[in-house]
Amino acid sequence: MRLLAPTVLLALFAAAVPVTVVSVTPVLAHGPTPQKVDQSVTIAAKPEAVWKVVGTFAAIDTWHPDVAKSEAVDGNAAGGRRKVTLKNGGTLDEGLDEMNDKTFTYSYRLSDADLKALPVSSYSATVTVTPDGAGSKVEWLGRFYRGDTGNEPPEELSDAAGKAAMNAYFANGLKGLKAKVEGGKAK
Amino acid sequence: MIRGLARLALAALLAGAGAGPVVANTVYVVSQEGGSLTSVAPPGAAIAVGKGPAQVAAGPDGRLYLTHSDTHAVSVVDGRTGAVLARFPFAGQPFGVAVAPDGRSLFVGDWAGGRVVRLSTATGAVEGHVGVGRDPAALALDGRGRLYVADRESRQVSVVDTATMTRISTVPVGEGPFALALNPAQDLLYVACVRSGDLHAIDTATLKPAGRAILGGMPYGVAVSGDGARILVTNQQGGTLVVLDAALKPVATIPVGRYPEGVAVAGDRAYVANWFSDSVSVIDLTTLAETARLPVGEGPRGLAVLMREAP
Numbered sequence: 175m176r177l178l179a180p181t182v183l184l185a186l187f188a189a190a191v192p193v194t195v196v197s198v199t200p201v202l203a204h205g206p207t208p209q210k211v212d213q214s215v216t217i218a219a220k221p222e223a224v225w226k227v228v229g230t231f232a233a234i235d236t237w238h239p240d241v242a243k244s245e246a247v248d249g250n251a252a253g254g255r256r257k258v259t260l261k262n263g264g265t266l267d268e269g270l271d272e273m274n275d276k277t278f279t280y281s282y283r284l285s286d287a288d289l290k291a292l293p294v295s296s297y298s299a300t301v302t303v304t305p306d307g308a309g310s311k312v313e314w315l316g317r318f319y320r321g322d323t324g325n326e327p328p329e330e331l332s333d334a335a336g337k338a339a340m341n342a343y344f345a346n347g348l349k350g351l352k353a354k355v356e357g358g359k360a361k
Numbered sequence: 362m363i364r365g366l367a368r369l370a371l372a373a374l375l376a377g378a379g380a381g382p383v384v385a386n387t388v389y390v391v392s393q394e395g396g397s398l399t400s401v402a403p404p405g406a407a408i409a410v411g412k413g414p415a416q417v418a419a420g421p422d423g424r425l426y427l428t429h430s431d432t433h434a435v436s437v438v439d440g441r442t443g444a445v446l447a448r449f450p451f452a453g454q455p456f457g458v459a460v461a462p463d464g465r466s467l468f469v470g471d472w473a474g475g476r477v478v479r480l481s482t483a484t485g486a487v488e489g490h491v492g493v494g495r496d497p498a499a500l501a502l503d504g505r506g507r508l509y510v511a512d513r514e515s516r517q518v519s520v521v522d523t524a525t526m527t528r529i530s531t532v533p534v535g536e537g538p539f540a541l542a543l544n545p546a547q548d549l550l551y552v553a554c555v556r557s558g559d560l561h562a563i564d565t566a567t568l569k570p571a572g573r574a575i576l577g578g579m580p581y582g583v584a585v586s587g588d589g590a591r592i593l594v595t596n597q598q599g600g601t602l603v604v605l606d607a608a609l610k611p612v613a614t615i616p617v618g619r620y621p622e623g624v625a626v627a628g629d630r631a632y633v634a635n636w637f638s639d640s641v642s643v644i645d646l647t648t649l650a651e652t653a654r655l656p657v658g659e660g661p662r663g664l665a666v667l668m669r670e671a672p
Binding site: 210 | 393394413415430431433453454456472473558577578579597598599619620636637660
């Protein structure tokens with residue numbers, strides 16, 4: 175601040191009032207502050223066995239406890255999609271960007287935000303299965319933007335709200351995946 | 362050669378234009394979550410610069426300008442000492458940033474406001490503004506004072522004459538244009554589109570499309586090598602740096618850290634900000650291999666190349 179004399183500051187504030195109307199950013203837009211979500215779980219099964227369950231993109235409804243149903247649109251490769259309906263009634267339309275059956279990893283992203291499903295405007299995420307001792311480690315990580323990407327988001331659409339919801343969704347999913355693979359039972 | 366080096370700086374993602382004689386570069390990265398600025402070439406310690414710096418540009422006088430999107434501010438840092446010299450309030454959501462070649466003016470994109478604002482680098486006073494498309498992301502300024510703006514939610518690049526602060530054209534591109542880079546000759550502008558997963562080339566003389574490469578994934582950063590022969594694009598989804606030739610044919614795909622974003626070129630090295638991994642990958646442009654991965658503050662995004670004047 176030492177370059178700014180008080181009089182300059184006053185003039186600056188006066189001059190900084192924009193002539194154009196600063197509109198509220200629509201919630202569908204990506205904001206300028208991405209946030210991390212990072213969850214992982216170890217599973218007492220070989221990566222091949224874990225991949226058999228988690229590697230079919232649209233089959234998330236067989237292991238994620240928060241998911242009511244999931245419909246496949248196109249195949250299990252880049253360009254494929256899934257329409258996920260959550261138990262809270264919200265929907266997630268997600269598309270695959272990368273699918274690698276050899277290294278057991280895929281990346282996908284959200285198409286259109288549904289704040290009822292998750293209080294975020296957009297995200298991309300990656301699922302990776304790697305060997306961990308005699309079993310496996312599953313990492314589910316992503317990058318998301320809060321539900322309201324404007325400068326003054328309400329609490330329920332803030333970075334903190336997005337972080338809490340995304341971490342809970344990923345953690346619940348991995349818990350369900352572990353139970354499904356280890357116990358052989360659905361959800 | 363000296364002129365070539367100055368042009369090289371212009372090609373670096375979001376880096377301000379260099380001017381005058383130069384002998385060495387310093388490469389900086391800003392970490393948004395970490396609230397820090399780190400020199401990665403030569404490697405240095407992280408400097409605390411305040412909350413949430415998203416992008417950075419270098420001026421010709423050794424100063425760096427950082428946009429703090431969520432705290433309505435642009436900070437000014439002395440690149441040589443790391444001292445924060447000033448913090449300009451900004452009426453909006455500052456993101457993309459570029460510095461005039463003479464170092465006297467600063468151009469800042471207002472993400473939520475859909476405009477670009479010109480500020481005095483001495484006082485931070487607003488000198489003018491111009492409306493662009495929705496959610497302006499990267500800014501790139503050429504030697505003629507023409508500013509290119511990636512209008513992320515408008516699927517276009519806005520072209521602004523900075524002398525008059527008027528928009529002279531818009532060029533349609535793919536979906537979600539985010540990053541921009543001029544080639545050293547400044548006759549081509551490369552546009553990385555995160556949602557359509559492609560790279561567009563624009564002829565800056567005619568402002569017409571000059572090529573397109575379909576890459577897939579999410580291309581979040583672009584830079585051009587000093588000779589203009591290599592175009593470097595980060596693929597956030599793949600965790601890779603994709604290298605194309607000038608005809609936009611793929612040459613190599615180099616694994617880097619997770620969620621790579623900004624990329625900048627200085628000499629025979631490229632630097633990639635690995636947003637998720639909190640590191641910067643150093644790429645040898647001759648061997649097209651990663652030679653080092655340097656830890657930096659959390660959430661690195663934008664990079665800038667500071668030109669050093671000859672003694």
